[in-house]
Each structure stands twice: as C-alpha cells, then as structure tokens.
Amino acid sequence: MQLKQELKNTFTSYWHYFALQVACKNNIFDLIQNQYNTAEKICSIAQSDKTILQKLLDALFEFNYISINEKQEYSLTEKGMLLTENNENSLKNACILWGEEHLTAWQNIDYTLKTGNSSFENLYKTNYFKYLQQNQEKLKNYHLALQEYAKDDYKNITEIHDFSKHNKIIDVGGSLGILMNFIKTNYPYIDCYVFDLEEVIQLANCKIKNRINFISGNFFENIPEADGIILSKILHDWDDDKAITILQNCNKSLDKNGNLYIIETNQNIIKTSLLILNMAVMCKSHERNLVEYQNLLQKTNFQYIENKQINDLYTLIIAKKNELARHTNFN
Numbered sequence: 001m002q003l004k005q006e007l008k009n010t011f012t013s014y015w016h017y018f019a020l021q022v023a024c025k026n027n028i029f030d031l032i033q034n035q036y037n038t039a040e041k042i043c044s045i046a047q048s049d050k051t052i053l054q055k056l057l058d059a060l061f062e063f064n065y066i067s068i069n070e071k072q073e074y075s076l077t078e079k080g081m082l083l084t085e086n087n088e089n090s091l092k093n094a095c096i097l098w099g100e101e102h103l104t105a106w107q108n109i110d111y112t113l114k115t116g117n118s119s120f121e122n123l124y125k126t127n128y129f130k131y132l133q134q135n136q137e138k139l140k141n142y143h144l145a146l147q148e149y150a151k152d153d154y155k156n157i158t159e160i161h162d163f164s165k166h167n168k169i170i171d172v173g174g175s176l177g178i179l180m181n182f183i184k185t186n187y188p189y190i191d192c193y194v195f196d197l198e199e200v201i202q203l204a205n206c207k208i209k210n211r212i213n214f215i216s217g218n219f220f221e222n223i224p225e226a227d228g229i230i231l232s233k234i235l236h237d238w239d240d241d242k243a244i245t246i247l248q249n250c251n252k253s254l255d256k257n258g259n260l261y262i263i264e265t266n267q268n269i270i271k272t273s274l275l276i277l278n279m280a281v282m283c284k285s286h287e288r289n290l291v292e293y294q295n296l297l298q299k300t301n302f303q304y305i306e307n308k309q310i311n312d313l314y315t316l317i318i319a320k321k322n323e324l325a326r327h328t329n330f331n
Contacts, residue, residue: 112281158183170194179232236264236265261316267288
C-alpha cells in the first residue's frame with residue numbers, strides 16, 4: 001500500500017507546484033510582505049476571484065508558505081519569503097520558469113521519445129534560445145531564474161580553484177554576471193568580463209555592471225581574447241557539432257598559456273536522468289560524462305588537466321590550450 005500511495009502522490013504532485021506558481025505569477029507573496037495581508041486586500045490588488053483566492057491561500061497555509069493570526073491576517077513563513085521578488089535568496093523567477101514552455105515541451109515528450117528530436121522545437125518552430133530572444137519577458141524571466149540558481153551554484157568557486165594566475169577572464173555566455181562577480185570579489189585585480197547577447201546584457205544589475213565589464217556578441221561567431229575563459233552550463237545546451245564550434249572559438253581567443261574552465265554536471269559522478277531528458281526535450285542535447293568532455297577538448301586542440309567537484313551537482317573541468325593549436329586548421 002505504501003508504494004501505491006507514493007505513486008498516487010507522484011501523479012498529483014503538480015497540483016502543489018502550480019498552486020505555488022500561480023501565487024508567484026500574481027505576486028501573492030510580495031503583496032503579503034507589503035502588508036496586503038488579508039484576503040480582501042490581496043483580492044483588491046490581484047484582481048482575483050475571492051472564493052478561489054481563499055482556497056489558494058488555504059493551500060499555501062497548509063504547505064507552510066504563509067501563516068495566519070487570530071485577526072485573519074497573513075504573514076510569510078521563512079519558506080514563503082524565498083518566493084518574494086527582493087529577497088536575496090529568492091527563487092520566485094525559477095518557480096515561474098519551470099511551469100511555462102518547459103512544461104509544454106514535457107507534455108509532448110512522446111514526440112521526443114518517438115523521434116529523438118526536441119519537442120520544444122517541434123512545437124515552437126525554433127530553438128529555445130532564439131525563442132527567448134524574440135520574447136523579452138521570457139528572456140528576462142529565464143536569466144533572472146539563472147541568477148537565482150547561480151548565487152548558490154557558484155558561491156564556493158574561488159575556494160575550489162585558484163584563479164590568481166589570470167589577468168583577464170571572460171565568462172562566455174555569462175548571463176547576468178553572478179559567477180564573475182564572485183571571482184572579482186576575491187581577485188579584484190583581475191579584469192573580469194561577461195560575454196553574452198546584447199539583449200541579455202541590458203538585463204544585468206547596475207551594481208554588477210560597475211564591477212564587471214560586459215561585452216555583447218555571439219559565441220558561435222567569435223569570442224574576445226583572454227588568458228582565462230569560462231563556459232558554465234553552456235555546452236550541455238548544444239549537440240556535439242555546435243559544442244565543437246563554441247570550443248573552437250574559445251581556442252582561437254585564448255592566450256597561449258591560458259586556461260579553459262568548463263562547469264557542467266559530470267555524469268561519472270552524478271546521474272541526472274530527468275535533467276538529461278529535459279535537455280533532449282528542450283534542445284536535443286544532453287549531459288555528458290568526463291570522457292565525452294575530454295573527447296570534445298581533444299577535437300578542439302585543448303589538453304585536459306583535471307576536474308574538481310564544485311558541489312553535489314557541478315564539476316569544474318580545467319583544460320589548457322594545446323601549444324599546436326595556433327597552427328591548427330580546424331577545417
């Protein structure tokens with residue numbers, strides 16, 4: 001009976017998530033934080049059906065996102081605070097992200113199973129990243145969600161590896177600059193750059209822009225020169241051919257004695273079956289093991305040096321430019 005109950009709970013687990021997502025999309029947690037702390041006050045701002053709003057508030061209370069006092073006034077629990085916009089540890093944008101196009105693509109996973117192709121691309125007739133470029137609000141939500149994860153994923157990066165040898169480091173596809181901000185804080189003398197699309201750079205926080213240099217461009221075309229290049233959670237978005245193009249461009253731009261740093265999941269250490277399926281559904285790409293990354297590095301004239309575990313999920317792969325690379329014709 002326990003196994004049956006586990007399965008029944010799994011079947012309806014999305015009920016919990018979507019109650020949470022709709023609360024985030026309608027700023028319920030932010031409203032409560034800003035003293036709109038009764039159902040009537042929330043309803044007046046959120047323009048909701050009062051009966052259904054009350055049922056939603058009951059669910060949020062049941063799962064310990066909010067509490068209520070004897071005056072029927074709501075307040076946020078510690079967990080609920082994590083879903084407010086201005087909390088430095090917020091996951092609000094991540095909560096919204098996963099129930100949008102990712103959900104639609106997963107609902108059509110049967111297409112990926114039968115064809116091996118991306119159900120997202122079949123539905124939307126373009127790849128995920130071009131789709132984001134064409135939808136400013138979607139692009140903003142995506143990169144704000146990445147920023148929320150980055151604050152946790154990269155916080156120990158300078159404890160894992162010593163970057164002091166570098167004069168100039170570029171985070172290629174570096175989004176809103178959280179990773180480079182951690183490096184700049186610990187190595188203020190290093191020139192730190194983020195290289196990303198102009199539409200992404202416009203979303204970056206002004207405080208980070210005052211510390212980090214942002215350069216716009218496309219990593220499939222060219223990459224600025226540096227003695228350190230970071231590719232964090234970039235290669236898993238692309239198939240081998242496109243990953244090789246990115247790595248070739250990195251090689252061309254890297255100084256003779258420079259290092260390439262790749263941050264990805266290492267499938268030798270952790271198996272992320274559902275993440276692998278997600279990459280197939282969204283991008284027709286996949287997570288790789290260490291041998292697969294070493295093969296990509298060898299094909300693009302990099303020499304693998306070592307790998308270091310950043311946290312339970314991500315690995316830092318370190319490579320250097322092969323001395324023969326500058327004389328190699330990749331074609």
